[in-house]
Amino acid sequence: MAAQKKKLYERHSFAYYRAGLTEHLTPTEKSNVRALYWGRIYHDVNNDPGVNGSAFRGGRQLFVNFNVLFPQGDNEIAQTLLHEMMHCAGYSHPSKSGTPGDNGPYFGSAPLRAELAIAGVQSDVVTLAAADSADDGVLREVCGVVDVEADERIAAAAGAAPDGKAEGV
Secondary structure, three states: OHHHHHHHHHHHHHHHHHHHHOOOOOHHHHHHHHHHOOOOOEEEEOOOOOOOEEEEOOOOEEEEOHHHHHHHOHHHHHHHHHHHHHHHOOOOOOOOOOOOOOOOOOOOOHHHHHHHHHHOOOOOOOOOOHHHHOOOOOOEEOOEEOOHHHHHHHHHHHOOOOOOOEEEO
């Protein structure tokens, strides 16, 4: 666990640095996300096999799926952390649509544009996963939870009321 914690902090540091350099975020978006790093960030575990991580808009807590995310490598870890920090900074995205790089409503949103700061490409290059086939009435996508029902489950698990839509990657 100590090695995972160290890796998590290293990747946060890299994400913070790259967020300040990127041309893919507006000056306000950069300032808002980087300001969060000067306060406490809480981390918890997300065990949903269909997501790398999640966060509540406007919150200060990230839920990280270490088993899914960490094997994907350093860039993916940093992209996911920065994406989730953008949600904490108040930014959202609609349900997944379009293709990476199309600058549409999903891939053109602040959390997805932030991913470009890390490796120059968006990490979400896969299509909808088999998680959608789970007939539990909950729409999911590879990048995370996209429905109110799931928000309530995540909030209950975290012991907090949702202050908006739970966002994940």
